[in-house]
Amino acid sequence: MSIHFGTDGWRAVISEEFTFENVRKVAQAIAEKTLADVALRGQANGAAPQQPPSLVVGFDTRFLSDRYAMAVAEVLAANGIHVWLTHGDSPTPVTSFAIVDKQADGGVMITASHNPPRYNGIKLKAAFGGSASPADCKEVERRIVAANGAAPKRMEFEEAVDAGLITRFDPFPAYAAHVRTLIDFEKIAAANLSVAVDAMYGAGRLYLARLLREAGCQVRELRNEMNPGFNGIHPEPIARHLEPLIEVMRSGDYHLGLATDGDADRIGAVDVTGQFVDPHCIMALATEHLVRHRNLRGSIVKTVSTTQMLNRLAARYHLPVHETPVGFNHITEHMLHEPVLIGGEESGGISIQGHIPEGDGLLMGLLLTEIVAVERKSLGELLHELMASEDVGVFRYGRIDQPVRPFKKADLVTRLMANAPDCLAGERIAHVSDRDGVKFTLADESWLLIRPSGTEPVLRVYAEARTDAQVKALLKEGVALAERQIAALAAV
Secondary structure, eight states: OOOOOBTTBEEEEBTTTBOHHHHHHHHHHHHHHHHHHHHHHHHHHTSOOSSOOEEEEEEOSSTTHHHHHHHHHHHHHHTTOEEEEESSOOOHHHHHHHHHHTTOSEEEEEOOTTSOTTEEEEEEEETTSSBOOHHHHHHHHHHHHHHTTOOOOOOOHHHHHHTTSEEEEOOHHHHHHHHTTTSOHHHHHHHTOEEEEEOTTSGGGGTHHHHHHHTTOEEEEESOSOOTTGGGOOOOOSGGGOHHHHHHHHTTOOSEEEEEOTTSOOEEEEOTTSOEEOHHHHHHHHHHHHHHTTOOOOEEEEETTSOTHHHHHHHHHTOOEEEEOSSHHHHHHHHHHSOEEEEEOTTSOEEETTSOSSOOHHHHHHHHHHHHHHHTSOHHHHHHHHHHSTTTOOOEEEEEEEEOOOOOHHHHHHHHHHTOOSEETTEEEEEEEOSSSEEEEETTSOEEEEEEOSSSSEEEEEEEESSHHHHHHHHHHHHHHHHHHHHHHHHO
8 A cells, every 4th residue: 555645645544544554654754754854954054953853743633633643643752753742633724833833843733634534644744834845745655665564663652751752732822822913803802793603523613713702702603512523524614514504694693604624724604694605705805805904915826726806806906926736835835935915725725924834714714704893794795895896896616526537637638738629608718728737718817727636537627707607608618628538538
């Protein structure tokens, strides 16, 4: 069995590939890489490090996540690495911020994020508090292979605690203090808001509601109890998984509904009417707020599958825009090297200026609360105003995940680029890009993205346009276009 790190870590089915044995193998490789990196830095600085390397280890609410985290800690400690281990389940962005706060050399997060409950996983984090680079993940994979089945080092947990190599800690206070520098708690308190929060049984369950209460909100919590099986739900904050929150919001008793995914690095929202507010709209509203009410400047970084509204707002405020492949690690690269106002993905992973380069559902939930508090309007009203403006306008979005016969991603991209049509849904194609899949941008700024999965025979087709009817037409034509090229590949 090979252990492969994807765009944001290694994920596998619990008790099949995700076993204690394999988790320890990964931990040993991470330990060896950490020690090698620290030694190289010491050589570059011309001096030996003054203290042993350290890593932060956190875990979510999934089945056995706390035990997997302890297993990782035992291996790291046996290799002479000091481990800061969270005392309970912790969101990924909170664990990541702890890396910066503790000035650690990196971190490990036990989570499968938004994936179904039968999965668990490991996210590798760098010293800057964001996801490790693809090169770093490949190095961990290489070391696992090079070990050739050798048993990882291991120190009994209590022995490591007694030796001072494992320290349990509460990551909340430092994170909360940092968030207060990014969010105006006083303005939220002055608005006397009632907020419904759906943790989806995930690691945000003890965090977002607490922060909102500290900001003076009345809070109703949904699905916040410890349930390692997530009560059978898929902990991804999209409309079809948020019916309980939508029903609560339809009561009219709450100003705002917020939802976070399994490890709380993604955000979803529901308006006072029960209307789902997707991450495209969240990013647009956040951008408008940060510029108008905070007077902040910086670039806007978005993935290829994210709304054109951000381009319109960038033009309004004369801000640079960067479009990246899917995966927050691409956004991270920009946040490390330039002032980024906001960066995010259509999946709901979003970060803002002043924060670590990590998607953070908690922070974005608080920012949405601040927006509602400052504007004294609902998210729906604010969206209507934004889309009614002449320089932004109405945008609608849709996505289809289509199972297809097996194919090579690169081959399909090549054929789509070579056989691009002149028009889609009756509109002329103005630009074609293969940055990640193939994206057709139309003359009216609508777009269609055909993005084959790199790991499974699934075709992801995304579209954004001015009307729902045009979105449906683009998605239909996109699926047909891709299937024709897949059939042609099969015939070769």
